[in-house]
Each structure stands twice: as structure tokens, then as C-alpha cells.
Amino acid sequence: xxxxxxxxxxxxxxxxxxxxxxxxxxxxxxxxxxxxxxxxxxxxxxxxxxxxxxxxxxxxxxxxxxxxxxxxxxxxxxxxxxxxxxxxxxxxxxxxxxxxxxxxxxxxxxxxxxxxxxxxxxxxxxxxxxxxxxxxxxxxxxxxxxxxxxxxxxxxxxxxxxxxxxxxxxxxxxxxxxxxxxxxxxxxxxxxxxxxxxxxxxxxxxxxxxxxxxxxxxxxxxxxxxxxxxxxxxxxxxxxxxxxxxxxxxxxxxxxxxxxxxxxxxxxxxxxxxxxxxxxxxxxxxxxxxxxxxxxxxxxxxxxxxxxxxxxxxxxxxxxxxxxxxxxxxxxxxxxxxxxxxxxxxxxxxxxxxxxxxxxxxxxxxxxxxxxxxxxxxxxxxxxx
Numbered sequence: 001x002x003x004x005x006x007x008x009x010x011x012x013x014x015x016x017x018x019x020x021x022x023x024x025x026x027x028x029x030x031x032x033x034x035x036x037x038x039x040x041x042x043x044x045x046x047x048x049x050x051x052x053x054x055x056x057x058x059x060x061x062x063x064x065x066x067x068x069x070x071x072x073x074x075x076x077x078x079x080x081x082x083x084x085x086x087x088x089x090x091x092x093x094x095x096x097x098x099x100x101x102x103x104x105x106x107x108x109x110x111x112x113x114x115x116x117x118x119x120x121x122x123x124x125x126x127x128x129x130x131x132x133x134x135x136x137x138x139x140x141x142x143x144x145x146x147x148x149x150x151x152x153x154x155x156x157x158x159x160x161x162x163x164x165x166x167x168x169x170x171x172x173x174x175x176x177x178x179x180x181x182x183x184x185x186x187x188x189x190x191x192x193x194x195x196x197x198x199x200x201x202x203x204x205x206x207x208x209x210x211x212x213x214x215x216x217x218x219x220x221x222x223x224x225x226x227x228x229x230x231x232x233x234x235x236x237x238x239x240x241x242x243x244x245x246x247x248x249x250x251x252x253x254x255x256x257x258x259x260x261x262x263x264x265x266x267x268x269x270x271x272x273x274x275x276x277x278x279x280x281x282x283x284x285x286x287x288x289x290x291x292x293x294x295x296x297x298x299x300x301x302x303x304x305x306x307x308x309x310x311x312x313x314x315x316x317x318x319x320x321x322x323x324x325x326x327x328x329x330x331x332x333x334x335x336x337x338x339x340x341x342x343x344x345x346x347x348x349x350x351x352x353x354x355x356x357x358x359x360x361x362x363x364x365x366x367x368x369x370x371x372x373x374x375x376x377x378x379x380x381x382x383x384x385x
Contacts, residue, residue, distance in 0.1 A: 012047065013054050016040045017062055021088065021116035030091050030098055030113035033060045063088070063114050073100065087117045120153050137228070137247035139175040176250065177229065183252045184231055187219055191259050194219050196231075197251040198244050207250055214251060218259045222246070223268045226278050232271070234261035241271070243278045273307035276349030286350050287364040288341040289315055289323060290357075298339070298360055305353055306343050315340040323364060340364075351376075 010016075020039045025031050031039070037059045044053040067073070067090045091098040092110040103109045120128075132138065132146050187194045197214040199207035218234040220241065229246045274283055292298045302310055315338040317327040324331075324338070331338060343350075347369045354363050354373050363370045 010048070010053070012044075013058055013062060016044050016053055017059060018116070019043070021114065022086070022118070025115040027089075027098070027115055027117065030089075030115035032111060032113050033063065036063070036114065063090070063112075067114070085119045089115055089117060091115065118153055125150055125153060135227075137175055137177050142175060142178055175247065177247045180246050180249050180252060181222060181229065183254075184219055184222060184246065187252075187254045188221065190254070193217065193255040193257045193259060195251075195253040195255050196244070196249050199248050199250050207248060209250075214253075216255055216257070218261055220259070220261065221266055221268060221271075223272065225272045228278075230278055232268075234259070236260065240282050243275070269307070270309070273305075273309060274344060275346045276305050276353050279346050279349035279352065281346035281348050283344045284347050284366060286343050286345050286347060286366065286369070288343075288350070288354065289319065289362050289364055290339045290341050291360040292337045292339055293360075294335060294337075296360055301357065302339075302341060306341070306345065309343060311342040313340050313342075314338075319364065323362065 017036060017040060020036055020043065021031070024039060034056060037054055037056050040054050040059065041052045045051065047053060066088050070084070071088045073090070090101040091113050092101045093099075093113065094110075098113060101110070101112060129147050129150050132150070133143055135143075138146070184194065193216050195214050195216050197209050199209055199213070202208050218236070219231055220234055221232040223230055223232060231244045231246050231249070232241050233244065234240075235242045272278075275281075290298050290302060299312070302312065314328070319340060320327055320331070320338055328338070347366065350363065351369050351373050354361050354369075355376055358373070358377055363373055
């Protein structure tokens with residue numbers, strides 16, 4: 001006797017339908033009830049003892065219940081996506097495009113189409129994928145695994161040619177970065193201390209422990225900055241926060257000792273701007289003079305490094321005469337405007353930045369920072385003969 005043409009009753013019907021919607025649809029590619037049924041039967045008939053996994057009526061009834069009760073029209077889309085991780089929309093075709101479904105009074109109900117929208121938009125998936133892919137301290141296996149998972153969240157319109165292009169780049173095959181992040185995150189959640197081995201590279205390009213390590217630290221926060229992943233830890237000796245590159249930590253052991261310095265109100269964005277290039281140390285009042293030529297876009301650099309908390313004003317004649325020996329009128333004739341930039345920051349990072357941008361910047365205060373940068377530049381000039 002042949003198989004029955006009537007689909008068998010199944011508790012998997014909702015699973016079938018959601019899988020097809022997630023894989024095959026998005027805002028630009030909705031599907032009709034019949035198309036969804038056909039695709040479900042094509043993909044999942046092997047799980048059924050009949051020729052079909054679902055009937056047209058089952059798909060129709062399931063989708064109408066979902067859009068009436070779980071994803072009703074008018075409910076905030078972002079709220080639904082945040083609550084469930086996705087949304088399902090019902091639309092109709094009008095003037096060669098898809099619009100929200102509605103029935104006009106006195107007219108026949110239009111044909112229904114449905115699509116699945118993930119919590120992550122295409123641009124978000126693509127941005128995350130590219131960020132992961134360009135980070136050289138992930139191993140190739142790590143990147144491939146992460147991207148494979150991201151791609152599963154992609155909308156149907158995600159460009160297929162943007163999946164994997166990481167194999168050509170030389171990477172650390174023994175990267176502990178992801179394992180370190182998992183271990184450190186767990187320890188931070190437990191509010192415990194950690195015994196870590198922090199390393200530097202030797203001439204053979206191998207990580208070797210720094211002097212004084214392994215040591216017990218108080219991990220506070222994990223954050224991405226300056227193109228790297230950092231552990232922020234409290235230094236009880238100096239009573240401040242220090243940063244460690246997570247890719248340079250080789251051993252982590254949880255210590256059943258509670259942290260003395262918990263940071264429930266810690267603001268990682270503010271910390272990053274107050275610690276340029278992730279140099280540690282206490283904050284100090286810093287004043288810079290920065291040169292704006294109209295072509296060097298110095299304000300872009302100031303915003304990128306120090307953020308909106310930097311206070312930027314035109315430099316006064318008094319300040320310019322003291323440090324540059326000319327007034328504003330003199331520089332204006334050359335098409336140059338000098339800016340006074342005042343901020344609260346760890347001076348070590350500012351000094352490094354000011355050295356790098358010495359053509360367009362000088363530190364006014366603290367005087368010690370001014371002198372250190374001047375000394376470094378002097379040594380640099382001697383090194384160049």
C-alpha cells in the first residue's frame with residue numbers, strides 16, 4: 001500500500017515553518033502560504049511517514065496564529081525582536097512592491113505573504129563578521145567558527161561572496177583569546193581574583209612571562225579598544241586600573257578571594273577616552289595645542305582619541321606667544337588655526353599620542369609631560385643623525 005497523501009499530525013509543524021522562513025525569506029523576499037508549504041515539504045518530508053510534512057491549511061493556520069497573537073500588527077518591531085530574537089511579518093503585494101497587510105473595505109482580501117526578520121540586520125551581521133575577520137589574534141579556526149555562526153543569522157539578502165576570506169592571512173594557530181575571554185568573564189561574574197601569567201614576545205616571536213608573573217590580580221572588566229581586547233584589573237598597590245592585552249595572557253586560574261574593588265558603575269567608553277591607547281595611570285588635567293590646517297582634519301583625530309569630553313576652544317594669543325612665539329594673526333595668514341584642547345586623561349597615553357602627532361600637536365601641561373615628549377623627540381632626532 002502506498003503512502004497516504006494526507007500529512008500526519010506533528011508537533012514539529014511550527015519548527016518546520018520557522019526554519020523555512022528564517023532560511024528563505026526577508027523583507028525583500030516574502031513567501032506565500034503555498035510557497036512555504038512546498039518548501040517545508042521539500043526540506044522535511046523525509047521526517048514524515050507520509051509524502052508531505054505539512055498541509056496548506058496547517059501552514060496557513062500556524063502563520064495566522066503567529067501574526068495575530070505573537071507578532072500582531074502595530075506592536076513595536078524592535079520590542080518584539082528584542083523579546084524573541086526575531087519577528088514574523090504579514091505583507092501583501094501592491095504596485096509591484098510589498099506593503100503591510102490590510103484589507104480595504106468592500107474589497108476582496110488580498111493574498112498574504114510572510115517573511116522572517118532576524119534580530120540582526122544585514123549591515124549588523126556584515127559589520128560583526130568583518131570586525132572578527134580582521135582581528136589577527138583570533139586563530140583561523142576561531143574565525144571560521146564564529147563567522148559560520150554569524151552567517152546562520154544572516155538575512156536572505158546577505159551577500160554570499162562575503163562569507164570567508166581569512167585563509168590567506170597568517171594567524172596564531174595556538175590563540176587562547178576566546179578561552180581567555182570565557183575564563184575571565186566567569187571570574188569577573190563571580191567577583192573573584194585571578195592568578196594570571198602576562199607575557200611579552202621574545203626574539204623568537206614566542207610569548208614569555210613578564211617579570212613578576214604569574215601574579216594574583218583583581219579583574220574588573222573586559223573591553224575592546226584600540227584594535228585589541230583588554231582585561232582591566234585593579235592594581236591595589238597603585239590604587240588604579242591597569243590594562244592587559246588578553247591575547248598576551250597565557251595562563252588563568254580563578255582564586256577564591258573576593259575582589260576589593262568592584263565597579264558596578266564602571267563606564268568603559270569613558271575609560272577608553274581617558275586612557276588613550278590604553279595606557280594606565282591616574283587621570284590628570286592635560287592641555288594641548290593642536291594645529292588645524294583645514295586639510296589635516298585634526299578635529300577628527302581629537303574626537304577619535306579623546307571623545308566628546310575634550311574641551312576644544314581657539315587658542316589665545318597669550319598661549320601662542322608663550323609656546324609658539326607668534327599670535328593668531330600670524331598663523332591666520334598661513335591658513336593655520338591653533339586649538340586649545342583641555343581634558344582629563346592618563347598622561348602616558350597622551351604623551352605617546354602627542355609624540356606620534358608632533359607635527360600638529362604639543363603638550364602645554366603638565367610641564368613634566370611637556371618635558372618628556374620634548375626629550376623623546378630630541379633623542380629621536382639624534383637617532384636619525
